[in-house]
Amino acid sequence: MITGEIKNKVDRIWEVFWTGGVTNPLSVIEQITYLLFIRGLDEIEERRRKEAALLGIKHKPIFPEDRQELRWGVFKNLAADKMYQIVSNGVFPFIKALHADKDSAYSKYMSDAIFIIPTSQMLEKIVTGLSDLPLEDRDTKGDLYEYLLSKIAQSGTNGQFRTPRHIIKMMVDLMKPSPEDIICDPAAGSAGFLVAAGEYLRDNHPDLFLDKSLRDHFNNEMFCGFDMDRTMLRIGAMNMMLHGVENPNIEYRDSLSEVNTDASKYTLIMTNPPFKGSLDYEAVSADLLRVTKTKKTELLFLALFLRIMKTGGRCASIVPDGVLFGSSNAHVAIRKEIVEKHKLEAIISMPSGVFKPYAGVSTAIIIFTKTGAGGTDKVWFYDMKADGYSLDDKRNDIADNDIPDIVARFRDLKAEENRKRTEQSFFVMKDEIVSNGYDLSINKYKELEHEEVAYEKPQVILARLKEMEREIQQELDELEKLII
Amino acid sequence: MIVKKIGETFEFVRNGSNIKQGIEGGIPITRIETIANGIIDLNRLGYAGIYDEEKYSQYYLQDGDILMSHINSEAHLGKVAIFENINTTLIHGMNLLCLRPNRSILFPKYALYCFKRSDFKRQIAKITKKAVNQASFSTSDLKKLTIPLPPLQKQKRIAAILDKADAIRKKRQESIRLLDEFLQSVFLEMFGQSKDYERNYSIESLDKVSNKITDGEHGTVKRETKGYLYLMARNITTDNKISLKELSFISEDDHKRIYKRCNPEHGDLLLVCVGATIGKVAIVPKMDEFSLARSVALIKPNKNIVNPKFLLHLFNTNYIQKQFNFSKNEVAQAGLYTGQIKKIKLPIPNINHQNNFAEIVEKTEYQKLCLEKSLSDIENCYNSLIQKAFRGELL
Numbered sequence: 001m002i003t004g005e006i007k008n009k010v011d012r013i014w015e016v017f018w019t020g021g022v023t024n025p026l027s028v029i030e031q032i033t034y035l036l037f038i039r040g041l042d043e044i045e046e047r048r049r050k051e052a053a054l055l056g057i058k059h060k061p062i063f064p065e066d067r068q069e070l071r072w073g074v075f076k077n078l079a080a081d082k083m084y085q086i087v088s089n090g091v092f093p094f095i096k097a098l099h100a101d102k103d104s105a106y107s108k109y110m111s112d113a114i115f116i117i118p119t120s121q122m123l124e125k126i127v128t129g130l131s132d133l134p135l136e137d138r139d140t141k142g143d144l145y146e147y148l149l150s151k152i153a154q155s156g157t158n159g160q161f162r163t164p165r166h167i168i169k170m171m172v173d174l175m176k177p178s179p180e181d182i183i184c185d186p187a188a189g190s191a192g193f194l195v196a197a198g199e200y201l202r203d204n205h206p207d208l209f210l211d212k213s214l215r216d217h218f219n220n221e222m223f224c225g226f227d228m229d230r231t232m233l234r235i236g237a238m239n240m241m242l243h244g245v246e247n248p249n250i251e252y253r254d255s256l257s258e259v260n261t262d263a264s265k266y267t268l269i270m271t272n273p274p275f276k277g278s279l280d281y282e283a284v285s286a287d288l289l290r291v292t293k294t295k296k297t298e299l300l301f302l303a304l305f306l307r308i309m310k311t312g313g314r315c316a317s318i319v320p321d322g323v324l325f326g327s328s329n330a331h332v333a334i335r336k337e338i339v340e341k342h343k344l345e346a347i348i349s350m351p352s353g354v355f356k357p358y359a360g361v362s363t364a365i366i367i368f369t370k371t372g373a374g375g376t377d378k379v380w381f382y383d384m385k386a387d388g389y390s391l392d393d394k395r396n397d398i399a400d401n402d403i404p405d406i407v408a409r410f411r412d413l414k415a416e417e418n419r420k421r422t423e424q425s426f427f428v429m430k431d432e433i434v435s436n437g438y439d440l441s442i443n444k445y446k447e448l449e450h451e452e453v454a455y456e457k458p459q460v461i462l463a464r465l466k467e468m469e470r471e472i473q474q475e476l477d478e479l480e481k482l483i484i
Numbered sequence: 485m486i487v488k489k490i491g492e493t494f495e496f497v498r499n500g501s502n503i504k505q506g507i508e509g510g511i512p513i514t515r516i517e518t519i520a521n522g523i524i525d526l527n528r529l530g531y532a533g534i535y536d537e538e539k540y541s542q543y544y545l546q547d548g549d550i551l552m553s554h555i556n557s558e559a560h561l562g563k564v565a566i567f568e569n570i571n572t573t574l575i576h577g578m579n580l581l582c583l584r585p586n587r588s589i590l591f592p593k594y595a596l597y598c599f600k601r602s603d604f605k606r607q608i609a610k611i612t613k614k615a616v617n618q619a620s621f622s623t624s625d626l627k628k629l630t631i632p633l634p635p636l637q638k639q640k641r642i643a644a645i646l647d648k649a650d651a652i653r654k655k656r657q658e659s660i661r662l663l664d665e666f667l668q669s670v671f672l673e674m675f676g677q678s679k680d681y682e683r684n685y686s687i688e689s690l691d692k693v694s695n696k697i698t699d700g701e702h703g704t705v706k707r708e709t710k711g712y713l714y715l716m717a718r719n720i721t722t723d724n725k726i727s728l729k730e731l732s733f734i735s736e737d738d739h740k741r742i743y744k745r746c747n748p749e750h751g752d753l754l755l756v757c758v759g760a761t762i763g764k765v766a767i768v769p770k771m772d773e774f775s776l777a778r779s780v781a782l783i784k785p786n787k788n789i790v791n792p793k794f795l796l797h798l799f800n801t802n803y804i805q806k807q808f809n810f811s812k813n814e815v816a817q818a819g820l821y822t823g824q825i826k827k828i829k830l831p832i833p834n835i836n837h838q839n840n841f842a843e844i845v846e847k848t849e850y851q852k853l854c855l856e857k858s859l860s861d862i863e864n865c866y867n868s869l870i871q872k873a874f875r876g877e878l879l
Contacts, residue, residue, distance in 0.1 A: 448806045452677055455669035461662055468659045472652055479648045482641070483869075 006133065006140070010147055013129040020122040025152045027116060030231055032148060033238045034113050035130055038091055040241075042072035043135075062098075070094050076127050083127065084120035109234040109250070135242075142195070142243035149190050149239065163192055163272040163318065166388060166403065167354060171270050171316045171365060172196045173407045174346075179208040181222065184266040186255035186273065186304060188225030191236035193270040195243045198223065202244075219246040224266065226253035256300050257283040262308040269309060272318040273301035275361065291337055294330035298323050302334050302366075306342065309370040321349075321362040324440040335438040339430065343375035344368045348382045348406060349442040353391025366440075379433060380413060381442045382406055382425040421447035485634055485876040491627030493595075495584040498623065499554075500576035501543040507533035511540070513577035519551050519565035526570070530577060543576045548592035550583045551576070552599065554626070558619040562608040564599045566592060581623060594639035597646045598631045601870050632874050642873045649866040656859045663852045664723075667845060671797050674841055675833055678803035685831035688789075696784040697826050699757055700776030701742045705734050712739035713774035715748075717756045720764045720780065724796060726754070726771075734775060742775040746782050751792050753783040755799070757820040763808040765799040767792055781825055789832060793842035798830060 017028045045062045052059035063071055067090070075086045092115045117123045135141045146165070177183055177197045185193045201208060201218070208214040223245055227233050233250055240248035253260055257280065275298045284300060291303035298320055305315045323331065324347065338344050345367045352362040369375070386400035402424070409416060409425055419426040428445045436444055455461075490497065503513055512529035520528065534540065545551075545567040553563040567574070576582045585592045598604060611625035634642070676684055691697055705714065711733040721727045734742075748754065748768050756764040758779035776782055785792050798804055807828050808820060 448803075451802060452679070453668075453672060453802070455665060455672055458666055458669045458673055461666040461669055465659055465662050465666065468655055468662070472655050472659070475648060475652045475655070479645065479652065482645045482648060 006144065007147065009129060009132055010144065013126055014148075014151060016122060016125045016129065020118060022116065022118070026231055029148055029152060029235055031115075031117060032126075032130070033234055034092075034095070034110065034115070035126065036135075036145075036238065036242070037110060038087075038095060039072040039130060039135070041095070045071065046073070067094070072127075072131075076131050080120040080124040084123050087117075087123060087127075088115050109230075109237045112230065142199075142239075145239050145242045146195075149192075149235070152190075163189075164354060164387075165192060165196070167318070167350070168192045168196045168270075170403045170407060171318075172200045174365075174367065174410050175268060175270060175314060175316050176204075177201060177268055179205050179214045179218065181268045182224065182266045182310075183222055183268045183270065184224040184226075184308065185269070185271045186226050186253075186301065186308070187271055188227045188236050188250065189229075189232050189272075191223075191225050191239045191248070191250060193272075194223045194225050194236075194245075194248065195239055197268075197270065198240070198243055198245055221249070224249040224251075226251055226255050226260075228252065228254050254280070254283065255304060256285060256288060256297065258285045259283075260285065260304075264308070264310045266309050267313045269305050269313065269315040269317065271301075271305075271316075273298060275320045292330045292334040294328070296330065299330055299334050302338070306337065306370055311370055311372050313370045314367070315370070316365055316367045318350075318363050319366050321364060321441065323366075324364055325444070327437070332438055335440060338366075338368050339376045339379075339433060339438055341374055342368055342371050344379050344440075346380040346382070346410060347440050347442065348384055350384050351387065351391050353389075353395075354387055356391065356393050356395060364440075364442075376430045376433075378427045378429050379440070380410070380416060380425065380427055381445060382409070383442050383446065385424070421445060422449045485632045487630045488589075488633045489627060490583070490629050490631060493586055493590045493631065493633060495586050497581055497583050497627055500578050500580055500582060501540055502578050503530075503532050503534070503540070503575070505530035505532045505577075507531060510534040511537070511573055511575055513575045514545070514551060514580055515577055516553060516556060516579050519553060519563060519580065520560075522563065522565055524551065524565050524567055524570060524574075526572065529574070534575070537573075540575045545570075545574045545576055545582065546584065548585055548587065549576075550585070550592065550596055550599065552581045552583060552626075553579075554581045554623070555579050555618060555620040557617075558612065558614065561612055561619050561621065562599065562605055564596060566596045568592070581626070589633065589636065591636055591639040591643055593643035593647065595631070597643060597870065598874065601874055603874065604629075604631070632876070634876065645869060646866075646873065649862070649869050653859070653862050653866055656855065656862050660852060660855045660859060663848055663855065667797070667848050670844055671801075671841065674837065675831070678801050681803060681831035685833050687829050688832050689826060690783065690828040690830060691826035693786050693789045693830065693832060694783055695786050697781065697822055698746050699781040699822050700746055700778050701738075702778050705738050705742070705777075708733045708735050711735050713772070714739075714777060715754070715774055715780060716777040717759050717761055717764070717779035720754055720756050720761075720766045722761075722764060724764075724766050724800070726766050726769065732777075739773070739775045743773065746776055748774065748776060748782050749784075751787070753785060753792055753795055753799070755781045755783060755825065757781040757822075757825065762820055763799070763805050765796055767796055781820070781822060783825070789835060790830070791835065791838035791842045793845045794833075794838040795830075797841070797845070804828060804830070 013032070014028065017023070017031070022028055022031065041062060049059050049061070068074055069086055070091050075083050075091070078086065092113060095110045096113055098110065117126065133141075133144060135144070150165075172193070177200055179201060181197075183194060183197050185191070188194065198218075208218060223240060225236055225240075225248065227236065227250075230252060233252055237248060237250040240250060279295055279297050279300075281295055285304075287307060288300050288303040291306070292299045294300065302317070302319070302323070305317065309315060324335075326332075346365075348365040348367075350363050350365065352360050354363060355361060382402075384402045384406060386398065386402050388398065388401035388403065389395040390398050405424075416425060416427060426445070432445070433440065500514065505513060505515070508531055510531055510533045512526075512531055513534075514524075515528065515530045517528045518525055547568060547570075549567040551565050551567065553560055556563070583595070585595050607629045608621065611621040611629070612619050613621060633639075675681075681687070700715075707714070712735070714732040714734045715726070716732065718730060719727050750768055750770050752768045754766045754768060754776070756762055756779060783795075785795050
């Protein structure tokens with residue numbers, strides 16, 4: 001968590017952008033991302049130079065001898081005008097041209113960087129502000145970037161990109177990624193799921209960094225994220241790198257299209273794919289349409305998960321409620337596919353306020369394993385009623401929170417066997433789901449608890465009514481006397 | 485009659501103490517909503533963990549103090565409540581004015597009624613400053629407003645008369661409420677708790693006991709200024725009535741076309757099936773032919789099996805309302821499809837038993853009608869008393 005002084009520093013930088021007229025939160029994040037990248041490059045250079053000197057080998061510099069003024073450490077101390085000239089005319093062209101440099105992992109996302117800070121005074125303030133931020137510690141810089149991203153959420157319109165972090169964390173805690181997993185988010189956005197998965201592994205499998213092959217796997221192959229928005233790609237990549245993943249596979253890809261030829265590649269998918277997203281129907285991959293013939297992105301993504309996972313691969317995805325009960329052929333087809341040919345494990349129904357203030361949609365988390373041979377015998381349902389925040393637009397902290405209970409129960413499903421349908425979680429047998437047309441909405445299976453209503457006996461109420469009539473009569477008489 | 489400025493008849497008119505609230509416990513503090521219902525509501529107070537009895541003692545409310553809302557939405561501006569016979573220490577907080585009557589010339593309860601009359605509301609309107617979301621008036625402007633000021637003895641009598649009339653009015657409202665409770669109680673007595681329905685009665689789906697279940701017109705219909713009534717969800721009230729406010733009308737042709745499929749008649753049940761108020765029900769009274777919009781479903785019970793009045797009450801129980809909540813789909817707007825309405829499960833007691841209940845309902849409804857008429861008479865009387873009192877015509 002970012003608090004106190006650092007938070008104020010970030011807020012001040014944000015304010016400089018704001019007062020300078022750069023108000024689109026995404027643009028702000030993007031500009032900060034470039035500048036953080038530029039600062040990072042300088043730090044890598046410095047580290048390599050030291051390492052080379054220590055080992056007595058020749059150092060191959062990122063910055064040529066005659067272009068040393070492009071280094072953050074150099075230009076940050078210059079006068080505002082001079083700095084502005086160097087950054088806009090020197091540094092930006094330079095980072096765009098880094099594309100070929102295989103050693104600097106994130107250079108590929110910088111190729112179309114555009115510098116939009118309008119004045120030299122503003123740039124100076126921002127550079128000073130960013131220089132002030134402590135970026136040495138991995139935890140701090142990751143949190144710091146997450147804090148910046150949370151500002152996108154606060155500012156509204158673009159927030160749909162951002163899945164609430166506590167929901168992501170819950171999904172990661174449910175799926176418990178292992179050091180061998182190959183994790184994919186085909187609609188990665190700011191890479192929240194991948195970052196959270198990385199953090200989970202650091203916390204729960206610290207040993208993996210002692211093993212060279214696991215460490216390489218972690219840094220190079222484990223995390224794959226795709227998106228169609230280049231700004232989000234850059235942000236996602238930066239988010240991953242600041243969280244200490246050296247070379248994440250964050251790439252531009254229209255996941256649903258023919259171009260995406262991934263199949264049987266990943267062992268774990270965690271994602272929040274776009275609902276009702278716009279779709280280039282012509283380009284949609286034919287093998288997805290074979291599973292579910294539809295224009296609805298939320299259904300196509302489910303079909304995609306099934307294709308791109310290895311057999312045995314596990315998936316946790318947020319889906320809008322409609323996916324669970326929709327009665328069109330496409331809806332039923334994809335549910336049938338998952339229930340009959342794979343292993344559907346759990347449906348966690350979430351309250352509709354989870355995505356507020358952007359959207360009031362009701363959603364659920366669907367968890368299943370790709371088997372290709374069926375295996376669904378019973379499905380665990382959980383009716384989540386609170387996520388620790390009020391379910392109105394304000395989303396204030398509240399005490400009610402089902403998330404710890406959900407995680408604890410999911411990890412010990414044996415104990416769930418005897419839960420009744422009137423309780424918050426329970427199992428439903430596959431046969432029952434099939435006989436209900438593969439309907440997966442929890443309401444279909446939940447049973448009602450009838451509360452006792454208590455009233456006084458009719459005779460008692462009648463007696464009171466009569467008494468009251470007498471009183472009213474008496475008081476009317478008194479009133480009459482008062483007026484005369 | 486003598487008329488005096490507020491500034492001359494009260495010891496002071498002031499805003500409350502600015503205390504940041506949010507910590508539990510300690511001496512309670514008034515808030516805007518404390519007087520929302522025209523009384524000092526001890527369930528709607530703020531707290532700030534104040535235990536020091538000295539610190540805010542100058543802001544403690546005293547018997548006879550009047551609280552007035554001076555920053556609020558326009559409709560609530562000038563709302564008052566009196567601190568009287570309340571044995572609780574209460575700090576006067578921000579955003580309400582406290583007016584302390586000068587008791588040598590002004591009787592507090594008289595002042596309260598003075599502020600409640602429409603004349604005073606009109607004066608308030610003149611000093612109101614409107615902002616975007618709320619309105620306010622200043623203390624100094626308020627002090628310049630006037631109230632009629634008869635001798636103290638006369639003030640006390642006026643207050644006593646209005647107190648009496650107010651008490652009668654409240655009792656009448658309470659007795660009307662009690663009639664509703666009476667029906668609920670009878671229903672419970674006759675048919676038992678809903679958790680026992682499945683044990684005691686045969687359970688049928690709604691379409692098994694109805695001759696017809698359908699919903700209103702799905703298409704857009706051109707509205708006319710007159711013609712046939714086009715009833716929508718908003719015309720069905722929470723107390724199971726058809727409200728004839730905000731009516732829409734459609735042409736005869738449209739009506740005939742819709743009515744062919746969906747024909748509400750006397751004794752049928754109407755059920756709101758779209759929007760925030762899903763589950764509200766009403767029985768069609770004797771009225772002219774009308775059409776229904778998509779947001780209202782029509783249920784024609786088979787009267788040999790279910791009595792409509794019984795059905796109406798059953799629909800109000802948790803047993804049924806929960807099924808509605810359960811089956812409704814929330815995509816953009818909550819909706820209940822006819823298919824789902826048909827599947828609603830009902831307990832079906834013996835029809836004679838149901839008819840007995842319906843008879844009691846009819847009698848009670850007649851009683852209620854009488855009491856409501858009486859309430860409106862009492863209200864007229866109360867208003868006329870206020871008017872006369874402050875014109876000096878009373879006494």
